[in-house]
Amino acid sequence: xxxxxxxxxxxxxxxxxxxxxxxxxxxxxxxxxxxxxxxxxxxxxxxxxxxxxxxxxxxxxxxxxxxxxxxxxxxxxxxxxxxxxxxxxxxxxxxxxxxxxxxxxxxxxxxxxxxxxxxxxxxxxxxxxxxxxxxxxxxxxxxxxxxxxxxxxxxxxxxxxxxxxxxxxxxxxxxxxxxxxxxxxxxxxxxxxxxxxxxxxxxxxxxxxxxxxxxxxxxxxxxxxxxxxxxxxxxxxxxxxxxxxxxxxxxxxxxxxxxxxxxxxxxxxxxxxxxxxxxxxxxxxxxxxxxxxxxxxxxxxxxxxxxxxxxxxxxxxxxxxxxxxxxxxxxxxxxxxxxxxxxxxxxxxxxxxxxxxxxxxxxxxxxxxxxxxxxxxxx
Amino acid sequence: xxxxxxxxxxxxxxxxxxxxxxxxxxxxxxxxxxxxxxxxxxxxxxxxxxxxxxxxxxxxxxxxxxxxxxxxxxxxxxxxxxxxxxxxxxxxxxxxxxxxxxxxxxxxxxxxxxxxxxxxxxxxxxxxxxxxxxxxxxxxxxxxxxxxxxxxxxxxxxxxxxxxxxxxxxxxxxxxxxxxxxxxxxxxxxxxxxxxxxxxxxxxxxxxxxxxxxxxxxxxxxxxxxxxxxxxxxxxxxxxxxxxxxxxxxxxxxxxxxxxxxxxxxxxxxxxxxxxxxxxxxxxxxxxxxxxxxxxxxxxxxxxxxxx
Ligand SMILES: Cc1cc2nc3c(=O)[nH]c(=O)nc-3n(C[C@H](O)[C@H](O)[C@H](O)COP(=O)(O)OP(=O)(O)OC[C@H]3O[C@@H](n4cnc5c(N)ncnc54)[C@H](O)[C@@H]3O)c2cc1C
Numbered sequence: 001x002x003x004x005x006x007x008x009x010x011x012x013x014x015x016x017x018x019x020x021x022x023x024x025x026x027x028x029x030x031x032x033x034x035x036x037x038x039x040x041x042x043x044x045x046x047x048x049x050x051x052x053x054x055x056x057x058x059x060x061x062x063x064x065x066x067x068x069x070x071x072x073x074x075x076x077x078x079x080x081x082x083x084x085x086x087x088x089x090x091x092x093x094x095x096x097x098x099x100x101x102x103x104x105x106x107x108x109x110x111x112x113x114x115x116x117x118x119x120x121x122x123x124x125x126x127x128x129x130x131x132x133x134x135x136x137x138x139x140x141x142x143x144x145x146x147x148x149x150x151x152x153x154x155x156x157x158x159x160x161x162x163x164x165x166x167x168x169x170x171x172x173x174x175x176x177x178x179x180x181x182x183x184x185x186x187x188x189x190x191x192x193x194x195x196x197x198x199x200x201x202x203x204x205x206x207x208x209x210x211x212x213x214x215x216x217x218x219x220x221x222x223x224x225x226x227x228x229x230x231x232x233x234x235x236x237x238x239x240x241x242x243x244x245x246x247x248x249x250x251x252x253x254x255x256x257x258x259x260x261x262x263x264x265x266x267x268x269x270x271x272x273x274x275x276x277x278x279x280x281x282x283x284x285x286x287x288x289x290x291x292x293x294x295x296x297x298x299x300x301x302x303x304x305x306x307x308x309x310x311x312x313x314x315x316x317x318x319x320x321x322x323x324x325x326x327x328x329x330x331x332x333x334x335x336x337x338x339x340x341x342x343x344x345x346x347x348x349x350x351x352x353x354x355x356x357x358x359x360x361x362x363x364x365x366x367x368x369x370x371x372x373x374x375x376x377x378x379x
Numbered sequence: 380x381x382x383x384x385x386x387x388x389x390x391x392x393x394x395x396x397x398x399x400x401x402x403x404x405x406x407x408x409x410x411x412x413x414x415x416x417x418x419x420x421x422x423x424x425x426x427x428x429x430x431x432x433x434x435x436x437x438x439x440x441x442x443x444x445x446x447x448x449x450x451x452x453x454x455x456x457x458x459x460x461x462x463x464x465x466x467x468x469x470x471x472x473x474x475x476x477x478x479x480x481x482x483x484x485x486x487x488x489x490x491x492x493x494x495x496x497x498x499x500x501x502x503x504x505x506x507x508x509x510x511x512x513x514x515x516x517x518x519x520x521x522x523x524x525x526x527x528x529x530x531x532x533x534x535x536x537x538x539x540x541x542x543x544x545x546x547x548x549x550x551x552x553x554x555x556x557x558x559x560x561x562x563x564x565x566x567x568x569x570x571x572x573x574x575x576x577x578x579x580x581x582x583x584x585x586x587x588x589x590x591x592x593x594x595x596x597x598x599x600x601x602x603x604x605x606x607x608x609x610x611x612x613x614x615x616x617x618x619x620x621x622x623x624x625x626x627x628x629x630x631x632x633x634x635x636x637x638x639x640x641x642x643x644x645x646x647x648x649x650x651x652x653x654x655x656x657x658x659x660x661x662x663x664x665x666x667x668x669x670x671x672x673x674x675x676x677x678x679x680x681x682x683x684x685x686x687x
Contacts, residue, residue: 001385001605001608001612002609002613003380003382003606003613006380009380072380075380263685267685267686272678276677277677278681279677279678279682280677282625282681282684283603283624283628283676284599286621288599290382290602290603290605290606290625291598291599291601291602291603294383294605297381300381306383308601311591311595311598314591314595315599361584363591364584364591365587368581368587368588368594371591372567374570374581374582374587375579375582376582377584377587
């Protein structure tokens with residue numbers, strides 16, 4: 001076991017740090033809440049700068065514009081960008097962290113060259129159209145139909161909780177291509193251009209009063225069959241590839257951010273009992289950071305991370321909620337106004353952590369069945 | 380950066396695990412700690428790992444296995460004192476003036492190491508006068524109430540005491556990690572076998588979720604403990620004390636909460652003397668009092684964070 005990074009990794013760190021120091025002061029001020037087109041411009045501008053400097057798609061193969069960096073260099077990247085308070089991936093989340101990686105793993109050459117470089121350059125923003133009003137945890141029960149008509153699919157149905165749907169260019173959409181097959185066997189994974197006629201995106205209001213996610217209504221939406229990723233009716237397998245990225249690596253940046261936030265909040269915490277709780281939260285985040293490093297070490301050594309990687313999202317969501325609750329208590333009545341109070345906003349935001357990308361109850365089912373080998377529930 | 384066991388560490392772990400499985404089954408463990416056990420562990424090299432060229436990360440791997448087997452005895456003290464004190468040694472943090480010290484395993488000891496902020500003293504066990512508890516919390520950790528500890532012979536200065544506290548914390552955390560891990564294994568085995576309502580109780584979500592959370596706690600703690608072990612091998616890296624306290628907090632809490640959850644999964648059996656689960660939980664409570672509890676270590680971490 002060894003905690004130090006290699007010389008070449010430290011060199012990578014030093015270069016990155018220098019670049020961040022030079023670049024961050026040149027960014028324009030962040031747009032305000034609810035200014036979605038401006039948000040898109042700002043986030044994709046950052047993505048473009050990363051791309052130009054060779055830091056976009058660190059883990060992606062170089063043939064798609066990525067850097068082909070080692071997993072450990074990705075960790076260093078997260079450490080440094082968070083320490084420097086660089087922008088968060090924002091609207092590029094789906095494209096860079098799970099739709100893109102899914103295309104790399106499952107897409108055709110055409111699909112890869114059409115989308116991957118554009119995602120990395122910040123030219124293309126993606127959203128995720130998996131959930132439906134009747135299909136959340138039981139995602140495979142989704143009902144949006146895709147009927148074959150010549151070289152097109154014709155889509156009809158409704159999606160929900162589609163984050164950044166109102167500003168996305170493309171979506172990863174799950175549709176039912178065989179209504180007669182058992183529910184896991186009739187699904188296909190499609191690339192949906194969001195400007196296709198027949199798509200109606202209607203924003204929903206979150207507990208924060210914000211509107212980053214939407215309902216998406218699909219009315220006779222024609223999509224070329226060539227937009228399918230993976231075989232027809234094999235979409236559930238592709239979905240699991242996407243979810244493994246979404247629930248796995250995508251959370252690491254949040255974790256590093258939590259470590260930063262603990263340092264930021266600490267000076268406000270003076271009461272001994274709250275201070276103790278803060279120490280306890282820091283231990284949890286430090287432990288999760290060690291777990292992230294351990295999972296990466298295991299992936300490097302064995303080709304796959306161990307059981308620990310499966311528990312990261314579960315443990316992280318609970319830890320961050322616990323920390324969020326502490327922040328609220330520390331503010332006391334100061335927490336009664338959200339405006340100008342990042343920590344209150346933060347507490348509300350963390351309510352979603354145990355729900356989004358697979359609710360914690362579902363994660364526990366998965367961990368107990370796949371890692372501990374317990375019997376499945378009768379379903 | 381590498382927090383996975385090396386091939387050598389895997390061999391070390393498997394070696395000690397098979398030794399423990401062969402010679403330290405439940406009956407032997409339940410018979411408690413004695414000189415024969417000490418000699419056997421010493422012959423197996425448990426205390427001399429440092430002298431034999433193993434690092435702290437390696438020792439962590441061994442102590443995790445000792446914890447999984449719930450081996451009783453002053454193992455951490457024996458490991459720290461190896462080479463500097465003869466005989467069977469136990470350790471105790473000097474209680475605040477006027478407070479009664481609870482000395483563990485006194486009857487089996489030759490020497491008691493007394494740690495305080497100024498240094499380490501070695502006291503002849505025979506010279507320690509106390510009142511043995513007829514009913515210790517952990518039946519495998521006998522304790523003696525000692526009103527006043529003799530001054531003894533000074534064998535180390537404040538710097539050594541600080542180092543021993545750091546190292547002792549990490550080994551204790553590793554042992555606690557083993558307890559947490561075994562607690563999970565025992566409960567999972569039981570949940571797969573025990574049937575109610577015509578199916579294994581492990582198919583009920585209420586049980587599955589307890590078990591999943593046990594695994595989560597143990598895995599997060601494992602990463603923290605390995606990281607702290609590697610940190611002791613490279614103490615120049617910043618944040619040593621914080622990483623040690625983190626390991627101690629997460630491992631002891633995992634051991635305690637997993638012990639409690641395992642009891643729940645076992646139902647009525649979990650409340651019996653016969654099932655091993657209580658031994659794991661009780662040891663976890665004992666270890667939480669060594670080198671700072673979950674709360675005290677959380678305070679120490681908080682101190683390392685910025686303050687106004
Ligand atoms: C902030 C946010 C952003 C999101 N963004 C997107 C997005 O961009 N695209 C997208 O497709 N989706 C998105 N989602 C949707 C998200 O994936 C779902 O909300 C989630 O999978 C849960 O589904 P549901 O909301 O229908 O809840 P339900 O499935 O109705 O669950 C309700 C409760 O029942 C529990 N439950 C359900 N089934 C079981 C079971 N078998 N055993 C035990 N408990 C059970 C759940 O754990 C939960 O507590 C987002 C959600 C949030 C909160």
